[in-house]
Amino acid sequence: HQCITAAESSRLNPYALHPDEYAILREHISHTQVTTYLNIRNGILRLWINNPRIGVSRDEAVGCAKDERWYDVASVCYDWLVRSGHINFGAAEIPAGRKPHKETKPLRRRKTVAVIGAGMSGLGCARQLDSLFKQYANEFNDMEQEPPRIIVLEGRDRLGGRVYSRALDSSKSPRILGFRGHRHSVECGGMIITGFERGNPLNILVRGQMALPYHALRPDAILYDTNGKAVDEERDRMVEKLFNDCLERVSDYKFKSAPSKLIEGNKDLIDEGRDSASEGHKSIADVEEATAALPQAPPISKQSLGPQVSLVPVSTDRATGRAHVEPGTPAAFKAAYKARSMGWTLKEDINEDNDLELGTAAKATAATLGSVVDEAINQYKNLVDLTAQDFRLMNWHVANLEYSNATNYHQLSIGGWDLDAGNEWEGKHTMVIGGFQNVPLGLAIAPSRLDIRKDTAVKKILYDPEGMAGSRIECEDGSVIEADYVVSTIPLGVLKHGSVEFQPALPIEKTEAIDRLGFGILNKIILVYDHAFWDPDADIFGCLRTPLSRHSLKQSEYASQRGRCFQWFNVSNTSGIPVLLALMAGDAGFDTEHSKNDELVAEATEVLRRVFGIKVPQPVHSIVTRWGSDKFARGSYSSAGPTMRIDDYQTMAKPVGNLFFAGEHTSSTHPATVHGAYLTGLRVASEVLGTMLGPI
Numbered sequence: 001h002q003c004i005t006a007a008e009s010s011r012l013n014p015y016a017l018h019p020d021e022y023a024i025l026r027e028h029i030s031h032t033q034v035t036t037y038l039n040i041r042n043g044i045l046r047l048w049i050n051n052p053r054i055g056v057s058r059d060e061a062v063g064c065a066k067d068e069r070w071y072d073v074a075s076v077c078y079d080w081l082v083r084s085g086h087i088n089f090g091a092a093e094i095p096a097g098r099k100p101h102k103e104t105k106p107l108r109r110r111k112t113v114a115v116i117g118a119g120m121s122g123l124g125c126a127r128q129l130d131s132l133f134k135q136y137a138n139e140f141n142d143m144e145q146e147p148p149r150i151i152v153l154e155g156r157d158r159l160g161g162r163v164y165s166r167a168l169d170s171s172k173s174p175r176i177l178g179f180r181g182h183r184h185s186v187e188c189g190g191m192i193i194t195g196f197e198r199g200n201p202l203n204i205l206v207r208g209q210m211a212l213p214y215h216a217l218r219p220d221a222i223l224y225d226t227n228g229k230a231v232d233e234e235r236d237r238m239v240e241k242l243f244n245d246c247l248e249r250v251s252d253y254k255f256k257s258a259p260s261k262l263i264e265g266n267k268d269l270i271d272e273g274r275d276s277a278s279e280g281h282k283s284i285a286d287v288e289e290a291t292a293a294l295p296q297a298p299p300i301s302k303q304s305l306g307p308q309v310s311l312v313p314v315s316t317d318r319a320t321g322r323a324h325v326e327p328g329t330p331a332a333f334k335a336a337y338k339a340r341s342m343g344w345t346l347k348e349d350i351n352e353d354n355d356l357e358l359g360t361a362a363k364a365t366a367a368t369l370g371s372v373v374d375e376a377i378n379q380y381k382n383l384v385d386l387t388a389q390d391f392r393l394m395n396w397h398v399a400n401l402e403y404s405n406a407t408n409y410h411q412l413s414i415g416g417w418d419l420d421a422g423n424e425w426e427g428k429h430t431m432v433i434g435g436f437q438n439v440p441l442g443l444a445i446a447p448s449r450l451d452i453r454k455d456t457a458v459k460k461i462l463y464d465p466e467g468m469a470g471s472r473i474e475c476e477d478g479s480v481i482e483a484d485y486v487v488s489t490i491p492l493g494v495l496k497h498g499s500v501e502f503q504p505a506l507p508i509e510k511t512e513a514i515d516r517l518g519f520g521i522l523n524k525i526i527l528v529y530d531h532a533f534w535d536p537d538a539d540i541f542g543c544l545r546t547p548l549s550r551h552s553l554k555q556s557e558y559a560s561q562r563g564r565c566f567q568w569f570n571v572s573n574t575s576g577i578p579v580l581l582a583l584m585a586g587d588a589g590f591d592t593e594h595s596k597n598d599e600l601v602a603e604a605t606e607v608l609r610r611v612f613g614i615k616v617p618q619p620v621h622s623i624v625t626r627w628g629s630d631k632f633a634r635g636s637y638s639s640a641g642p643t644m645r646i647d648d649y650q651t652m653a654k655p656v657g658n659l660f661f662a663g664e665h666t667s668s669t670h671p672a673t674v675h676g677a678y679l680t681g682l683r684v685a686s687e688v689l690g691t692m693l694g695p696i
C-alpha cells in the first residue's frame, strides 16, 4: 500500500505507465510485464517518499527488482525517475552517480548554464541541474567534459520572486514593540500551498526536507454582508449552487483535449505488490502494430455516462478561488428544473421546462467567461426572484474566481479559463509559518550553495535558434555572461512588457502566445495591529460589497466593487503577530496600482468596522502591494486570455535552440501557482540534461 501512496504522492498513476515510460519501454516489455515494471517503479518511489532528505541511489533502486532479469529495466526506470524529477529533487543530499568505469579523461572547456530569475522555477531548475550534474558526473566524464557550471541571474536584491515574505521592520513602526529581534513576516506574493497531502511537490520540500512548520487553513469561512451580519448559510449555499450552474453551462464551450492512451498493469496484483506470473512474449509495440489496422473505439461521450453525472462540473474553491471538478448534475438539465432542485422557488409563470438561452452570448466572437456568465445570471433573474443580497453573494463568488485568475472575468477565455481544473491534489491548504520565502531560500543553499548573482537584471539575450552557437546575455549593469544553455524564467508580464530583448526575436508562435495569454494583477492590503479583535480560530472570512448604486440588480454594476477587500485572511498564525490581509481582486487589483495607501487602508478599515464595530483601531503598520508596477513581474500571474488557444501554455514551454523556458506561465497543468512554477523548473532541468546527454 505504501508503494501505491508513494506513486500518488509523486503524481503518477500507480496502475498505469506515464506517457514517457510508455515511450521508453514500449519496445522492451510486454503488456503482462507492465505489472512487474510498475511494482518496481512504485517501490523506488516508496524509498524516496519514505525519506526525501537523502536521494535514492541506483543500487537501492535496482534492488527493488526481485529478479536479476529486471535489473536493467529497474536501472532505466531509475534514470527516468531521476531525470524527470520524480525522485531525488529539492534540497536532498544526492548520492554519487555511477562509479567511473573509465579513467578520468582530460577535460575540455566547461560548459555554462545560465538561469535567468531566482523565483521558484529558476531556483528549482538550478538546484535540480546541480543535483543531476552530480548524479551524472561520470557520463560527463565519458564525454570528456566537466559537469557544467550553473549561474543564476536575478534582477532583484532578493530571492524568491513572487514568493516574498516581507519582514515586518519594527524600526519603521515603533509600535510593533516587543517584536524587535524576532523575524516576523507577511506574504506579499504567493502564500497558499494547495492540496498539501498528496501530490504537491512542495510537501516534500517543506515537510520532508526543510522541516518548516506550517499551518493548515481551516476552510470554513463566514461571509459578512454589508450590514456586518453573517450571511444565512442556506442562502449562501443556494446562490453558490446557482453560480456553479452558470459556470457549468459555460463548460459546453470548453476546449476539448484528446484523452491520452492508458497502458495499465493488473490492479489487483499491484495492490498486493505481486508480479504477473506469465511474461507475455510480444512487446507493447509489436501488439500495437498488429492491432493498428483495427478500428478504434469511439471516444466516450458525455451522454454515454448516463444522465446523472456530469463530466466537467465546476465549482470554485473558497480559499483560493481556483476551479475544481466536483460531481454534479449536468448542465444539460433545464435551468429552471435545476434551480428548483437547489431550493429556489420559480417565478409565477415559470415551469421546470424553462431554460437559459445562452446561445447568442456564447457564440459571439468576443465571448468571454464574463460575458456568458453575466448573461446567465441576468437570465436566471427571469426564472427565480434574486434579491440585491443574492447579487452581492453571486458577485462575491465572481470576485473569488477573479482572484484566482488575477483579472476581471471578462478577460478570460470561455474555452480555457479552467484548463487546469481536475489537476488539484488531495489535502488541506497550508501556509508556511515564518515565511514561504524560506522554501526558495532553502533551495538556494542546501545541500550546497548555488552561484546566484543578485542585482543583475538581464536586458538582452542573444541566442542561436538552431542551438549550434552559444548565447550571450547582457545585463543592465553592463556585465555580459556567455552561456551554452540559457533558461529563461522571466515572468510573462515582463515578456509582454518587452523590457528584455531577444535577438533574434522569439519565434512568432511564441510571441503570439505571449500576446494571447493574460497576465493580470492581484494585490494585497496588509494590516498589522497590536492586538487581535477578530476570531482567532478563523483563518478566512469574506465581505460582500455593494455596487456604486446600492441595491442594484444589474450584474454589470458590480464589477468595479466586488473584488475590493472581498476576502480576508487572518495570518497571525504564520506571521507571529496580529495581522489581517485583504485581497484586492479583479478590477480592484488593477485600481490598487494607482490608489493611495491612506485611502486603501481607510477603505479596508471601513469594511472591518462594519463587521467588528466602530472600535476597530487604525493599524499600527500597513503594507499595500503593487505587483503591476513591479519591474520584475509586471503583474501577479498568468491567466487564460479571451483569445487563448488550447496549447498556448505548451507553446510557452517549448525551447528554441538552447534557450529554454520555465516559469508559472509555462505550466499547462498548474499555471499561476508556486508548485506549478517549481515543476516547470524540474521539467526544464530534465530538458537541458537531455540535450547534453541524449535520451535515456
Ligand code: F2N
Pocket (backbone or CB within 6 Å): 116, 117, 118, 119, 120, 121, 122, 153, 154, 155, 156, 159, 160, 161, 162, 163, 188, 189, 190, 191, 192, 193, 194, 319, 320, 322, 403, 404, 456, 457, 458, 459, 489, 490, 491, 494, 500, 522, 523, 524, 625, 627, 631, 632, 633, 635, 636, 637, 662, 663, 664, 665, 671, 672, 673, 674, 675, 677
Ligand atoms: C529577472 C528579470 C530580468 C524578472 N533579469 N531577473 C491561490 C492558490 C493557488 C494559486 C493561486 C492562488 C491565488 C493567488 C495567491 O494568493 N497567490 C499569489 C501568487 C502571486 C502573487 C503575485 C500574489 C499577490 C498572490 C498564490 C498562492 O497563494 N499560492 C500559489 O501557489 N501561488 C500564488 N501566486 C502565484 C505564484 O506566486 C507564482 O505563480 C510563482 O511564484 C511564480 O514563480 P516563477 O518562478 O514562475 O516566477 P517569479 O517568482 O516571478 O520568478 C521570476 C524571477 O525572475 C523573479 O525573481 C524576477 O525578479 C526575475 N526577473 N525579470 C533578471 N530582466
